[in-house]
Amino acid sequence: MAGPDVPLCGIREVDAGHLDLHRRIDTFSRLWKLGAADDALQTSLQEVREAARGHFEIEIAVLSGYGIPARHHRQIHDGILARLDTLLEEMAARSSHQRWFAVLDEVEQIFLDHEVMEDRAFYALLTPPPQDGRLAG
Ligand SMILES: [Fe+2]
């Protein structure tokens, strides 16, 4: 699902973060298809979670750099991280191949929905880039 489904905003750090997230989700998906052990799936999902946390920080900094109020968007990010933590805890307590598929399906949907709807909602506000070029890289 990486690539054409991920809307690009033209800001390098944000776009790179989205592509990186989807590469990590693809890895998680491939591990599941290969029947990987629980600890490998846990590690992979934890890597998705950490990539999301880092990306979210950058995204909020970019929004703030453009003077866009980001409190609501930050709350959405916090909700996503909390949901990932819950999934990680649940799978540590009890997992199965089928339950991992449900988690994979939910994680894919969480990020696709967030990028297509909530992230893209502010893309129109990000042009033109700030004159000093700080964020355009
Ligand atoms: Fe976001």
Ligand SMILES: [Fe+2]
């Ligand atoms: Fe994002």
